[in-house]
Amino acid sequence: MKRFLPPTIVAIVLLGLWQWWVTAFEIPVFLVPSPVRIAQTLVADWALLSGALMVTLKVTFLSLVCSVVLGVAVAFALVQSRWIETAFFPYAVLLQVTPIVAIAPLIIIWVQSPTLSLVICATIVAIFPIIANTTLGLRSVNPGLVSLFRMNGASRWQTLIRLRVPSALPYFFGGLRIASGLSLIGAVVAEFVAGTGGTGTGLAYQILQAGYQLNIPRMFAALALIAATGVLLFVLMGWLSHRALGGWHESARATDSAF
């Protein structure tokens, strides 16, 4: 409870100020709609917006799953040898530093399915922290434990499963938290690019449409949904990591006041 009360108070105060400011200074609704107006729009346009939300959520989750599966696979490949890492890691960086807005139009042209093209774009955005963190984690193994495994005649497989993978978990979950946010950003950005091409009906497309129609309350309502999704994803990943690392890792214990 202690964790949720302060941010809730801040939210109520800010929304209250916003409402008061808009009302007191008679700000026109096409410039800044009041929180109450946005809430009303959210309810009134729910059929439209919830459909769009589902599309965005689908792209976000699919790309997050792809990032995790591919990212972890790439990380496992990279740690097989220093040579492989030296040879291929720069290309992972290349993926990271290329702006998605620049490649998205190409991918949308090349890939027939709109959903697939959006998922590819969002995956490109989200995959890097998974690769980087998991690689680091798989390498960050206590050297004493490595010696212990060697002295007991552990196979390469046993060392991987019993030592490297558990050692990498905290790093992986750190990457997952960042990737979850990035997959949503990737989904929205890709849709902005794709939306101009007439495909997709996600939240980003709703924002574009509402912008053309000067339907500012709907723009804000869609924005609020994206923000809420982002926060929810972050909380969900935090919970997952806490469940997986509970008890043994510092990061999972950080919220226990006793420590």
Add this chain to the structure above:
Amino acid sequence: MLTTAAPAVEILGAEKTYSSGTRALLPVNLAVHRGEVVTLLGPSGCGKSTLLNMIAGLLSPSAGEVRVWGNVRGTGAAPAASGVSFVFQEATLMPWARVAANVRLPLDLQGVAREEADARVSDALRLVGLEKFAQAYPRELSGGMQMRSSIARSLVTEPTLLLMDEPFGALDEITRNRLDDELLRLRRQRDLTVVFVTHSIHEAVYLSDRVVVMTARPGRVVDELAIAPSVPRDDAFRVSTEFATYAKRLQDALLAASTNADEALA
């Protein structure tokens, strides 16, 4: 297999030179006999850990030979399966596993059946007085208890030779003294041969049958001192004149060695 006539450890001119040309250890000749506690004493960089790692089979000598129970290192079974256990400078426990699982690890890796392994884990934990903490996570234990878990893990394979690399160096003196006593008790109970690395003169005198004095730049063995086996190892020994005499002699040996080394450099 175990040849009773052979010494526990036989080091025949083993030396270590790294590819960079650094001479970590000049040729060493040393035998450790069954049931002995031999301490390698010296400052950092004297090659004591290098020597211990060569006995463990974790490092191979650049020249010379290391034999454990008559078998040349680097051939045959994994070290742990041939009755050698290693205790590291730190507890080196897996933070994600409970104490019992940590202690069982060597047995799991060697493919010992679950039931037998569990029985041996209970025995090992009882031996170090941690039976109540089998289900705790390492981070819930004090430094001394973590070290005890680590010792339990090294004993679970029922080793005949225990190699310890400054195991109590990070602990406070009171805990360290208590663990020294426990080690001597375990050694009697389990008929262990122990090679113990330390930079503490007092620990060396208290634990050893024999102290091997080493020095740095380059790492080498310079002296050896036997501690009379008739002396009872207890608190009275720690404050006795005899103890002080041994400590003084070791200190002099270390000092003489380092002065000679400095002169050689100059």
